[in-house]
Amino acid sequence: DNNDLDSDSLTAHRELRALNDITFEGGVYKLKGPYAEIVDFEAPFTGLHTNATSDFFFTRSDDNFEAANCYFLIDASMRWINDSLGIDLGPYQYSTGVRVDPHGLSGDDNSHYIPSTGQLAFGDGGVDDAEDVGVVLHEFGHGVHDWATAGSLSQVTGLSEGCGDYWTTSYIRNTNILTPAHPAYNWVFVWDGHKPFWDGRIVNYTAHYPEGL
Numbered sequence: 001d002n003n004d005l006d007s008d009s010l011t012a013h014r015e016l017r018a019l020n021d022i023t024f025e026g027g028v029y030k031l032k033g034p035y036a037e038i039v040d041f042e043a044p045f046t047g048l049h050t051n052a053t054s055d056f057f058f059t060r061s062d063d064n065f066e067a068a069n070c071y072f073l074i075d076a077s078m079r080w081i082n083d084s085l086g087i088d089l090g091p092y093q094y095s096t097g098v099r100v101d102p103h104g105l106s107g108d109d110n111s112h113y114i115p116s117t118g119q120l121a122f123g124d125g126g127v128d129d130a131e132d133v134g135v136v137l138h139e140f141g142h143g144v145h146d147w148a149t150a151g152s153l154s155q156v157t158g159l160s161e162g163c164g165d166y167w168t169t170s171y172i173r174n175t176n177i178l179t180p181a182h183p184a185y186n187w188v189f190v191w192d193g194h195k196p197f198w199d200g201r202i203v204n205y206t207a208h209y210p211e212g213l
Helices: 008-012 062-085 133-148 156-174
Strands: 023-025 029-030 036-038 098-100 111-113 119-122
Touching: 008 098, 029 111, 036 062, 062 098, 062 119, 119 133, 133 156
Parallel strands: 036 098, 098 119
Antiparallel strands: 023 029, 111 119
16 A cells, blocks of 8 residues: 555556546536546545546546546446446435445544445555455445345345345456456455455355355
């Protein structure tokens, strides 16, 4: 993590992506659209990460980087579900796009989906969680489980954790972020896990269900 500092190699690995349908309001561009919205409901309260232009070009040392990453990933997933698959799915707790705080949990090394509010938040401890596609989409996967079951999200026998891991891994593999030859191909959290902070999780776990839980 190097205390969230930039490095030449990581900066060079950024890829340009479209932030669809963001809002121009009050003289600034907001990461707010029909499918995703950056909000600020948990400490450390870093704001809404607005920008003077629609080009959110940042490196990882800037708090806006995590906000743009969250918006892109969740907006893309919501468009895949609703537009490509034709499944009408979204938070039942509110009618706007999925609400995400890219810098929450008082800076702890953790992240969560909150069933009572239908919101997601990501901590900055260790590796900033919202920098990792795996963490962002894992927590979003909890939301998908909750919304698809109309509030019957369940952790019994690892059900919701498995839903989050599946959503993450299917995205990483279908977008060819990693190939089968890559050492991290079976990692769920490619950037945040398997580092000094924690061991992460794998999808080629060989135990048999359900006694392997």
